[in-house]
Amino acid sequence: MTAPVQGEAPRHDDALPVRRRRVPRGVGALYAGNARAVLGRALLATRSSTWMVVLSGFFEPVFYLLAMGYGLGTYIGDVEVAPGRTVAYAAYIAPALLAVSAMNGAVYDSTWNVFFKMHFGKLYQAMLATSIGPLDVALGEIGYALLRGAVYGVGFLTVMQVMGLNLSWTALLALPALVLVAFAFASVGMAITSFMSTFQQMDWINLVMLPMFLFSATFYPLSVYPPLLQHVITALPLWHAVELVRGLTTGIPGSSPWGHVAYFAVMIALGITFTTRRLRALFLR
Amino acid sequence: MADVWVGSPRVLAVNPVIEARALTKTYGELVAVGGIDLQVAPGESFGLLGPNGAGKSTTMRMIGAVSQRTSGTLSVLGLDPDTHGPEIRSRLGVVPQEDNLDTELTVRDNLIVYGRYFGIPRAACARRADELLDFAELADKAKVKVDALSGGMKRRLTIARALINEPAVLMLDEPTTGLDPQARHVLWDRLFRLKERGTTLVVTTHYMDEAEQLCDRLVVVDHGRIMAEGSPAELIRTYSTREVLELRFGSSRNAQAAVDLADLAERIEVLPDRVLLYAEDGEAVLAQVRSRGLDPTTSLVRRSSLEDVFLRLTGRSLIE
Amino acid sequence: MSTEQAPATTGEGSVRDEALAAAVRPRRFGAWYVAEHRLRSMRAYGGTIVIGGIGQPLLYLLGIGLGLAAFLDQPVASGAHGPVSYLWFVAPALMASAAIGVALDEFTYAVLEGFKWRRLFWAMNASPVSPDQIATGLVIAVVGRMGFVVVAYGVLVVLFGATGSVLGALLTPVVAVLGGLAFGLPLLAYSASIKEETGQFAVVQRFIFTPLFLFSGTFYPLATLPIWLQPIGWVSPVWHAAEVGRALSYGSPPGAWPMWAHLLVLVAMAAGGWVVGRRVFVRRLR
Numbered sequence: 001m002t003a004p005v006q007g008e009a010p011r012h013d014d015a016l017p018v019r020r021r022r023v024p025r026g027v028g029a030l031y032a033g034n035a036r037a038v039l040g041r042a043l044l045a046t047r048s049s050t051w052m053v054v055l056s057g058f059f060e061p062v063f064y065l066l067a068m069g070y071g072l073g074t075y076i077g078d079v080e081v082a083p084g085r086t087v088a089y090a091a092y093i094a095p096a097l098l099a100v101s102a103m104n105g106a107v108y109d110s111t112w113n114v115f116f117k118m119h120f121g122k123l124y125q126a127m128l129a130t131s132i133g134p135l136d137v138a139l140g141e142i143g144y145a146l147l148r149g150a151v152y153g154v155g156f157l158t159v160m161q162v163m164g165l166n167l168s169w170t171a172l173l174a175l176p177a178l179v180l181v182a183f184a185f186a187s188v189g190m191a192i193t194s195f196m197s198t199f200q201q202m203d204w205i206n207l208v209m210l211p212m213f214l215f216s217a218t219f220y221p222l223s224v225y226p227p228l229l230q231h232v233i234t235a236l237p238l239w240h241a242v243e244l245v246r247g248l249t250t251g252i253p254g255s256s257p258w259g260h261v262a263y264f265a266v267m268i269a270l271g272i273t274f275t276t277r278r279l280r281a282l283f284l285r
Numbered sequence: 286m287a288d289v290w291v292g293s294p295r296v297l298a299v300n301p302v303i304e305a306r307a308l309t310k311t312y313g314e315l316v317a318v319g320g321i322d323l324q325v326a327p328g329e330s331f332g333l334l335g336p337n338g339a340g341k342s343t344t345m346r347m348i349g350a351v352s353q354r355t356s357g358t359l360s361v362l363g364l365d366p367d368t369h370g371p372e373i374r375s376r377l378g379v380v381p382q383e384d385n386l387d388t389e390l391t392v393r394d395n396l397i398v399y400g401r402y403f404g405i406p407r408a409a410c411a412r413r414a415d416e417l418l419d420f421a422e423l424a425d426k427a428k429v430k431v432d433a434l435s436g437g438m439k440r441r442l443t444i445a446r447a448l449i450n451e452p453a454v455l456m457l458d459e460p461t462t463g464l465d466p467q468a469r470h471v472l473w474d475r476l477f478r479l480k481e482r483g484t485t486l487v488v489t490t491h492y493m494d495e496a497e498q499l500c501d502r503l504v505v506v507d508h509g510r511i512m513a514e515g516s517p518a519e520l521i522r523t524y525s526t527r528e529v530l531e532l533r534f535g536s537s538r539n540a541q542a543a544v545d546l547a548d549l550a551e552r553i554e555v556l557p558d559r560v561l562l563y564a565e566d567g568e569a570v571l572a573q574v575r576s577r578g579l580d581p582t583t584s585l586v587r588r589s590s591l592e593d594v595f596l597r598l599t600g601r602s603l604i605e
Numbered sequence: 606m607s608t609e610q611a612p613a614t615t616g617e618g619s620v621r622d623e624a625l626a627a628a629v630r631p632r633r634f635g636a637w638y639v640a641e642h643r644l645r646s647m648r649a650y651g652g653t654i655v656i657g658g659i660g661q662p663l664l665y666l667l668g669i670g671l672g673l674a675a676f677l678d679q680p681v682a683s684g685a686h687g688p689v690s691y692l693w694f695v696a697p698a699l700m701a702s703a704a705i706g707v708a709l710d711e712f713t714y715a716v717l718e719g720f721k722w723r724r725l726f727w728a729m730n731a732s733p734v735s736p737d738q739i740a741t742g743l744v745i746a747v748v749g750r751m752g753f754v755v756v757a758y759g760v761l762v763v764l765f766g767a768t769g770s771v772l773g774a775l776l777t778p779v780v781a782v783l784g785g786l787a788f789g790l791p792l793l794a795y796s797a798s799i800k801e802e803t804g805q806f807a808v809v810q811r812f813i814f815t816p817l818f819l820f821s822g823t824f825y826p827l828a829t830l831p832i833w834l835q836p837i838g839w840v841s842p843v844w845h846a847a848e849v850g851r852a853l854s855y856g857s858p859p860g861a862w863p864m865w866a867h868l869l870v871l872v873a874m875a876a877g878g879w880v881v882g883r884r885v886f887v888r889r890l891r
Contacts, residue, residue, distance in 0.1 A: 053804035056811035067819035072673075074829050075681050203653040207660060214668030220676035302620060327620075351730055351891060363621035371635075375627035375733035376620065385724035387642075389649050398645060401638045402732035404630025446728075450627070453620050 031135035038132065038140025039147070057148070058155045061101040065159070068219065069093050079221065085252045091165045095249040096218040098156050098174065099181060099241035102149050104209070106182035109145035110189030111205050115196055134279035142186045149182040150175065160249065168251020177248055177257075181241040184264040187271025188237075194278040212238040237267060300363070302327050302454055302485055303348055308357035309509075310343050317343040319509035320357065325454070330486040332500030334493065334591060336601070340509035341489035342382065345458050348487065350374050362453060375403055378447030382458040384439050386431045392442055393418065393427040396449055403450040410449070417445040421475065437468025441475060454485040461495055473498050493591035505591075505598055512598040517591055524597045525589035526551050528567035532574065532581040533559045542579060549573050554596055563593070631733035639729060639742020644749060654750060661706075662758040665699050666692070666765050669824070681825050685856025689769065696767040697777050697850025698823040700758045701784040701843050704751045708789025709814055711747045713806040716796035719743075726890060736890040737883045740793070744879075747789065748782060755781045773854030780853070780871075784846025787871040788817070790878025797885040817841045822848075845870050 069090030078086035153175055160166050189205075196202055215225075216238040222230045233239050244260035247253035301324040310318040318340040325331045333341045346352035347359060350366035350373040359366055361373045387395050393414050400410035418424045421441040426434065434442065440460065447455060460476070461469040476499055480486060490496050496503055497517045504514040513520060530550070534542045536558060543555045549570050550562035564570045567586030574581065596602060631638070647654060670692040680688035719726040729739050755778035761767075768774045792809065799805055820830060820837040821844035827835055838844040845867040851857070852864050 052812070053807045056808055060811050060815055063815055063819050068824065071820075071829055072824050075677050075679055075825060077678055198649075200650040200653060203650060203657070207653065207657055210661065211664050211668075214664055215672070219668075220673055224672055224675040349731060353891065362624045364624060369624070369628075371632050371733040371735060372624040372628040374731065375631055376624040377731075379731035381724075381727065381731065383724060385728040387646065387725055387728075388723055389646055394645070398642045399728070399732065401641060402631065402635070402729060402734050403627065404634065404638070404733075453623070 031139075032133045033136070034132050035136045035139035035143060038137050039143045042141065042144035043147075057101075057105060058152050061097040061152075061156055062159055064097050065090065065094055065163075068097075069165075072219075081221075081246065081250060082252050082254050087167065087250050087252070088165075090163070091167060091250060092246070093219060094156075094160050094163075094165045095174065095246040096216075096242045098153065098160075098178065098249075099238065099245045100213055100218060101152060101156065102178045102182045103185050103212075103238055103241060105149045105152060106145050106185035107189045107205065107209065109148065110142060110186040111193045111196075112202060113145075114141055114190060114193050115199075115202055118193070119197075134282070135276055138190055138275050138279060142183065142190060145186045146179050146182050150179050153178040157249075166249050168249070170247075170251050171249040174245050174248040177244050177261075180261065180264050181237075181244070184237065184267035184271065187268050187275060189271075191271045191274035191278060194275060194282065212236055216242050218242060237263070240264065300327075301325055301360075302362055303331075303487070304358075304360045305344075305348075306358045308344070308347065308359055309355045310340075310347060310352065311355045316509050318347070321504075321506070321509070321511050323504055323511070323514075325485065325487060327453075327485055328483045330480050330488070330499055330501045332496045332503030333487075333489040333506050334491070334496045334500075334503050334595070335489075335506035336491055336595075339506045341506055342458055343509075344506075345456055345487070345489055349377060349379055349456055375450065376453045378450065378452035378455040380440075380443050380447045380455070380457040380460055382462065384443050386439060386442060386446070388431045391428050391430055392423055392434070395431060395442065396446055399446045400449040405450065413449055413451075417448055420448075420478075421445040422471075435468070437464050437471060440464060440468070440472055444472070444475065448479075452484075454487060455479065457486065457488045459489055459491070461490075461492065469495075493595070496591055503591075505595060507595075507599045507601075513594070520591060520594045521589045525593040526563040527565045527589060528563075529587055529589050529593060530562040530564060530567040530570050530574075531559050531583075531585040531587065532562065533583045534579075534581050542581075545577070545579060546574060552597070556602070561593070561596075563589070628733050635734035635738035636741035636745060639734060639739050640745035640749070641742075642729075643743055643746035647746070647750060654753070658754045658757045659761070661703060662699065662761045666696070666761060666767060669699065670695050670765065670767060673824075682851075683858045684769065684851070684854075685858060689855045690767075692765060692767040693769050693855055694851065695824060696762050696765075697773075697781070697854060698821070698843060698847035700755055700762070700777060700781040700850065701846035702818050702823065703754050703758055704781040704785030704846075705788045705814070705817070705842060707747065707751045707754055708785045708792060709810060711743075711750065712789050712793040713796050713809065714802075716743075716793060717799055717802055720797065720889065721800075721802075726886075730890045736887040739890070740797075740883050740886040743793070744786075744790070748786070751782050751785045752778075755779075755785075769855035770853065773850065776853050777850040780846050780849045780868075783868075783871050783875065784842040787842035787845070787874035787878075790875050790882055792878070794878050794882035794885050797882060797889060817843050842871060842874060 073089035076089045078088055079092040080086045081092065157166065157171065157174060160171070192205070193202075215229075215233055216236055217233070218238075222233060222239075225233070240260040240263045243255055244257055247255070247257055303323070303325040305321060305323050307320045307322065308318060309316070309320050321340075321344065323331075333339075333344060335341050343352065347354050347366065348361055350361065350370040353367060362376055364373050366373055387398065390398060396414035396417060397407070397410040400413060401407070405413070415424075415427075418427055421444060423438060423442060423445065426438065431439065431442065444455075444457075444460070447457075457476070461472055464472065473495070476486065476488075480499070486499065488495070488499050490499075500517060502514070502516050503520070505512045505520070513524060515523065532542070532546075533539070539558075539560050540555055543553050543560050546560070546562060547553055550564045552563040554561040554563075562570055562574075571584055571586060574584075592602065674691035677691060681691055682689055682694035684693075726739055730736060734742075758781070759774060759778040762777070763774050768777065795809075796806075816837055820834055821827065821841040822829075822838050823843060827838040827844060830838070848857075848862065849864055849867045849871075852861070852867075857864070
């Protein structure tokens with residue numbers, strides 16, 4: 001059964017097929033199986049946004065690659081990624097930058113973007129007035145974040161290919177890996193956002209991201225740190241992301257890729273669980 | 286001077302706080318204000334009534350010394366806004382059309398911060414803020430962030446803020462636009478108290494009921510020019526009849542009915558949805574209409590209002 | 606009533622005198638009232654300013670100044686007396702970038718908010734304060750925040766031993782603020798001229814701020830870059846401020862620009878932005 005289309009419903013959503021899937025009981029009140037309506041709206045909004053802004057998301061990691069990989073690389077020889085296996089500095093940091101931009105994009109889309117829509121755009125109130133549930137909104141937004149992240153990922157991997165920084169065919173697998181990483185960050189980001197009420201609280205997210213960015217074996221191996229610090233860093237999600245992607249683009253896995261995949265699977269499960277709980281508390285009182 | 290202010294002898298006795306002669310403001314080709322003359326006496330409650338885009342806000346901005354006139358003379362508090370902007374602004378209170386409170390600060394801090402712009406010492410600001418919160422009936426909201434206030438409360442806070450410097454003139458641009466009826470009445474009550482205390486008020490509005498409620502004297506403005514002026518009662522007396530009979534025959538028949546009834550009223554206006562018959566005795570005219578066998582779907586007899594004055598002067602309604 | 610109606614008739618004289626007296630303080634101190642308001646608003650995010658102001662330099666000095674330095678196999682930079690520690694080299698650039706980061710924070714969305722979203726500037730404008738005082742007041746407040754950030758940076762720089770001289774320790778923060786203004790005041794002028802926000806600030810951040818941060822000889826001498834990328838440094842406040850800081854800390858290597866040339870560029874950028882910015886404010890509010 002489909003609900004009758006209301007006159008004031010956003011028109012572009014009508015064009016999308018409204019299909020309801022069977023979903024587990026209890027989630028039903030939150031989820032109408034129509035996350036793609038939300039995703040469709042986000043894509044339409046992208047089409048009308050400034051192309052320079054969309055393009056800038058692609059260029060940022062490229063700038064870092066040029067400035068750090070090549071500029072700083074002049075002073076740094078090859079880097080040892082596994083015992084006896086070395087790669088050029090640019091090939092060392094390129095996958096790290098790829099992982100960082102997946103994290104940044106996913107976190108931005110699931111925190112600032114969602115927060116703004118939640119508190120200022122009042123977009124969700126309009127959506128929730130239709131048959132769409134809060135979980136549709138959450139999954140739709142995450143889906144949009146992933147799609148965008150994947151497009152940027154393809155762009156950056158192409159740049160790496162042109163520059164000869166993809167050292168193995170396994171670089172192709174970096175793309176699904178990036179989507180996994182982005183999914184994990186977006187679902188946790190969304191859960192965190194649902195607890196935020198002011199812009200000032202949102203600022204703290206940046207403060208947490210900065211040390212991850214600087215210390216997660218992004219620009220140099222963990223071996224420069226004292227052992228205790230090394231343990232702390234290997235617990236952080238960005239380190240897993242960098243290791244996973246670097247292993248794939250260089251073809252030299254420094255650690256088991258499945259361990260990293262499992263880490264992100266747990267992150268996704270926790271993020272989605274918390275988001276759902278929180279949305280229920282916020283919207284179904 | 287006496288011939289200028291027929292019907293308002295009160296004004297002649299004193300020096301005006303605001304005086305404009307042949308005041309104009311143009312933006313390139315566009316004439317926003319096309320030569321207006323007006324005077325406002327101390328303690329008076331003066332209104333500019335007109336539709337949106339009539340030039341009311343532009344006039345207010347020139348009086349408020351935030352917009353330079355193109356030509357004419359203007360004196361506010363005996364000073365020229367071109368040379369004494371800060372002096373004039375330091376003795377005015379301005380309530381803008383759109384609220385521009387600092388939504389990140391609390392209600393009380395909004396008042397204190399604004400008082401500082403007038404060079405009022407912090408302690409004095411705080412004291413004055415508390416008095417004004419009582420006046421605006423917001424004392425229990427003092428520590429609340431502005432975001433959490435209703436539209437009517439925000440408006441009262443904006444008025445309180447405009448009073449922080451104990452202004453010689455309080456300027457209100459469309460003070461109740463967008464408020465619900467109850468909030469409007471609360472606001473009018475507060476403004477009425479200010480009027481009783483002798484505060485000079487200058488109000489722009491496109492609501493005739495607001496003009497009737499608040500203004501001792503007003504000018505009707507359209508296309509940047511003054512069409513008429515006087516007290517609300519005088520204007521109605523001069524430009525309208527005592528009563529109005531409103532008839533609806535259905536949109537297709539209104540025009541013909543107006544022709545048939547033309548001789549019954551002093552004046553007749555055909556609007557898209559109804560016909561207005563201006564007469565001293567509306568009921569009597571209605572009886573005559575019925576006796577002619579014309580049967581309107583609805584009929585209403587009411588007193589003339591400023592809306593009718595405006596219709597007479599411009600051929601248009603105030604709110605379109 | 607007799608001919609002389611007490612206060613009302615004599616009104617003009619007294620209202621006029623009252624007005625003349627009331628404007629004396631706002632005419633003199635108006636900009637400071639605006640700054641006071643802005644600083645009060647910053648208290649709402651004071652926590653992030655303080656933690657970020659201390660945390661960011663700490664992280665960068667640890668991550669780049671020590672971590673990356675440990676990984677470099679050859680000296681990157683030289684001063685007047687030969688190679689210097691990497692920490693000495695990056696500290697002035699990181700400090701200038703931090704000041705510029707404050708400008709990016711305060712002179713973008715906050716400006717449009719004042720004109721458009723919350724219309725605070727219009728409220729100030731109706732008070733005795735004038736448009737150029739509003740612009741000045743904003744700058745005073747932002748210099749205040751920059752001051753806090755660079756002083757915190759300066760203290761950490763000293764604790765890390767990341768400077769080669771006392772003079773460098775004392776004056777580099779001042780130069781960093783100048784760098785912040787050389788970037789910030791033109792940005793203020795631009796932001797004040799925006800009528801509709803369609804992502805311009807994101808573009809400024811990613812296409813101007815990020816390249817200026819990365820390609821300005823921040824992490825290695827500008828000459829390392831290919832010649833066609835070096836002009837980014839020449840127009841970059843980060844590079845000019847960093848070079849002055851380096852010269853103060855450990856002396857310039859041979860062939861470097863003289864210190865006064867860097868300072869001249871910084872002052873010119875800040876002054877140009879300031880003149881245009883004030884004009885934009887006046888034009889928009891009057």
